[in-house]
Amino acid sequence: MTDRTTSAAASTRAGATYLDHAATTPMLPEAVEAMAARMTVVGNPSSLHASGRAARRVVEEARESLAQSVGARPSEVVFTGGGTEADNLALKGLFWSRRSEDARRRRVLASAVEHHAVLDSALWLAEQEGAEVEWLPVDEHGRVSPAVLERALARDPESAALVSVMWANNEVGTVQPIAELAEIARGHGVPIHSDAVQAFGQLPVDFAASGLDAMTITGHKIGGPIGVGALLLSRTLTLTPVLHGGGQERDVRSGTLDTPAIVGFAAAAELAVKRQPERAEELARLRDDLVVRVRATVADAVLGGDPTLDVSHRLPGNAHFSFPGCEGDALLLLLDARGIECSTGSACSAGVPQPSHVLLAMGVPENLARGSLRFSFGHTSTAADVDAVVQAIGPVVERARRAGQNGVPK
Amino acid sequence: MRVLAAMSGGVDSAVAAARAVEAGHDVTGVHLALSSNPKSFRTGARGCCTLEDARDARRAADVIGIPFYVWDMAERFRADVIDDFVAEYAAGRTPNPCLRCNEKIKFTAVLDKARALDFDAVCTGHYAQIRDGRLTRAVDPDKDQSYVLGVLTADQLAQAMFPLGDTPKTAVRLEAEARGLAVADKPDSHDICFIADGDTSGFLRDRIPAAPGTFVDTTGRTVGEHDGAFAFTVGQRRGLRIGTPAPDGKPRYVLDITPATGTVTVGSAEELDVVHITGDRPRWCGPAPLGPVECAAQIRAHGEAVPAVAVLEGDRVVLELRQPLRAVAAGQAVVLYDDDAVLGSATITATATVCA
Numbered sequence: 044m045t046d047r048t049t050s051a052a053a054s055t056r057a058g059a060t061y062l063d064h065a066a067t068t069p070m071l072p073e074a075v076e077a078m079a080a081r082m083t084v085v086g087n088p089s090s091l092h093a094s095g096r097a098a099r100r101v102v103e104e105a106r107e108s109l110a111q112s113v114g115a116r117p118s119e120v121v122f123t124g125g126g127t128e129a130d131n132l133a134l135k136g137l138f139w140s141r142r143s144e145d146a147r148r149r150r151v152l153a154s155a156v157e158h159h160a161v162l163d164s165a166l167w168l169a170e171q172e173g174a175e176v177e178w179l180p181v182d183e184h185g186r187v188s189p190a191v192l193e194r195a196l197a198r199d200p201e202s203a204a205l206v207s208v209m210w211a212n213n214e215v216g217t218v219q220p221i222a223e224l225a226e227i228a229r230g231h232g233v234p235i236h237s238d239a240v241q242a243f244g245q246l247p248v249d250f251a252a253s254g255l256d257a258m259t260i261t262g263h264k265i266g267g268p269i270g271v272g273a274l275l276l277s278r279t280l281t282l283t284p285v286l287h288g289g290g291q292e293r294d295v296r297s298g299t300l301d302t303p304a305i306v307g308f309a310a311a312a313e314l315a316v317k318r319q320p321e322r323a324e325e326l327a328r329l330r331d332d333l334v335v336r337v338r339a340t341v342a343d344a345v346l347g348g349d350p351t352l353d354v355s356h357r358l359p360g361n362a363h364f365s366f367p368g369c370e371g372d373a374l375l376l377l378l379d380a381r382g383i384e385c386s387t388g389s390a391c392s393a394g395v396p397q398p399s400h401v402l403l404a405m406g407v408p409e410n411l412a413r414g415s416l417r418f419s420f421g422h423t424s425t426a427a428d429v430d431a432v433v434q435a436i437g438p439v440v441e442r443a444r445r446a447g448q449n450g451v452p453k
Numbered sequence: 454m455r456v457l458a459a460m461s462g463g464v465d466s467a468v469a470a471a472r473a474v475e476a477g478h479d480v481t482g483v484h485l486a487l488s489s490n491p492k493s494f495r496t497g498a499r500g501c502c503t504l505e506d507a508r509d510a511r512r513a514a515d516v517i518g519i520p521f522y523v524w525d526m527a528e529r530f531r532a533d534v535i536d537d538f539v540a541e542y543a544a545g546r547t548p549n550p551c552l553r554c555n556e557k558i559k560f561t562a563v564l565d566k567a568r569a570l571d572f573d574a575v576c577t578g579h580y581a582q583i584r585d586g587r588l589t590r591a592v593d594p595d596k597d598q599s600y601v602l603g604v605l606t607a608d609q610l611a612q613a614m615f616p617l618g619d620t621p622k623t624a625v626r627l628e629a630e631a632r633g634l635a636v637a638d639k640p641d642s643h644d645i646c647f648i649a650d651g652d653t654s655g656f657l658r659d660r661i662p663a664a665p666g667t668f669v670d671t672t673g674r675t676v677g678e679h680d681g682a683f684a685f686t687v688g689q690r691r692g693l694r695i696g697t698p699a700p701d702g703k704p705r706y707v708l709d710i711t712p713a714t715g716t717v718t719v720g721s722a723e724e725l726d727v728v729h730i731t732g733d734r735p736r737w738c739g740p741a742p743l744g745p746v747e748c749a750a751q752i753r754a755h756g757e758a759v760p761a762v763a764v765l766e767g768d769r770v771v772l773e774l775r776q777p778l779r780a781v782a783a784g785q786a787v788v789l790y791d792d793d794a795v796l797g798s799a800t801i802t803a804t805a806t807v808c809a
Binding site for chain 1: 481520522523524525565566569570571
């Protein structure tokens, strides 16, 4: 019989070089085990009988554990069905509650490089709810300057409903000056939310110390299960719910709590935070090696994002390149055929890549943006993964360049 | 061979891809996104490239067990097919967008990209055969698509693969079912894919400015007025709304369109019969003919092919038809066959009737 821990470990596809951990990362065996153990036990945490109470106890212990991992109080943890739901809840819930307190509060200030979960929620609020969305511009590295937020708020603080700036960018890995931004928002009495889905587990993330009012995290980016996340929400804030029903989670997020997923999430969070310092060093070492060697192989490869490869500037597991004259989907196809799995880093509808709004907001020309790849490292990454990319990237770029860009003459 | 299978999400391209795999090729599926704002669902037989079609193609690729990607060809498709379609109508010609898509998108843009990415061939679900390098009609005469492929050059054909040409459509549907492809009972697509509601004249009206003109008969007499010549096609009878009836009381048809003056010439059915055809943009599936060629000429996807003699004069093709063809419009392709094999094609620029 195989060892139970080993057999429970989720892994990457045999023979594949998996460098798309920012999309999702293999589950940690400990999280699988904790989750599996709970899956065979009955009990709705909202039930009043013994089975219900047992489930409730497990959920509350997981909540306490997660709160500790992320520097929050247990009562500040609102479990959701993932990062997207938490972002939607933060944006819509905060907008509605703030506006109902004061009808002047219609401005939503968000960075121009947000994930679609924030971006599209803001756009929806503008289209359907009369919000005025102001996109906070970023510099060429993708960073929001605190002075920009200060000006945007100072112009008319009474009309601001909320601010949302991601902790670290999913495409180019740029880390935002969250504590400074939070301090500015606080100074104007405007709540600030941050999507920390990518940052959590790779950077030290402490909700209390950050000064944020709301923060999104999710399970599957840190070795937990897909389909569970949390919105950390300051106790002084009230949110208008998006989902109505049984009134779970402070009446903010109805729906039966997913006990096994929550347990798996908390277990992964505990390990991710405990291992974060050494993990970050390890990921950065692999990433730095990749950056140096890719640029040595493809002379005109452009490193996207912040060139300062330091955890205070950039996610340690993120490498982003643009290859002039190439189409991202061609690069991806050619690497995929060689067993190397990465991402074009941009949003897809029906799998059609659009030039990334993140790169465009950073001032990257559209043609260059189209030829982009994101490699993201995680807990199963090894030096062999870097070697595989370095070996393949030269011929792949050469071939993709011959194929040219769709609609653009070669 | 490394084969790129273009997968529309329909039954034909799915079976074609499966057959390519079975033939031992290393196949990768690609769905071409031809619209920048795809609709979520498809309705009936019209339109294509909805998100549902992309999903159907993906599921077929899963079942077949091949990698699958979506290629964004919307910009090329707009420029080479849709804009061309509108410009042709505005110029008083009748284009065939399916043919143009095969020529410019599937076997130029896609084939070029595939070649550059190290593929050896592009495979589609077209009903046609390639025998000894020659494009040949499919065995199923109702589904034969050699006409819409007649614009391909020998070079393009050398890297094309049509695995369905030897099979009747009914058998392809049964095969799809047997292979567990869920698209087996999906309706065939018809009409013009980028005009989802099927209203071609409405589509053109939105894109071509109104230019009122007159209907004249073959004697030059004005018999009515219209809002724009682009709304008419040679051979059209319905929707002319000519006030004055013909002297002989017979139905009248569009014989000719002159966009510059907005003149639409109308006349009897007999006057639609054409025996001389001139075309440009000749394409040959093999070497260009040196002297007059006895062949059969076809001007519509599922039209009849009539005996003809073709002569290449510079870059023009001049055709004498031994049997008249009715309602031949400039802009249409004339495809020339030697028995079942395609010799080549040309784009019709001018026609002449028996009387001329």
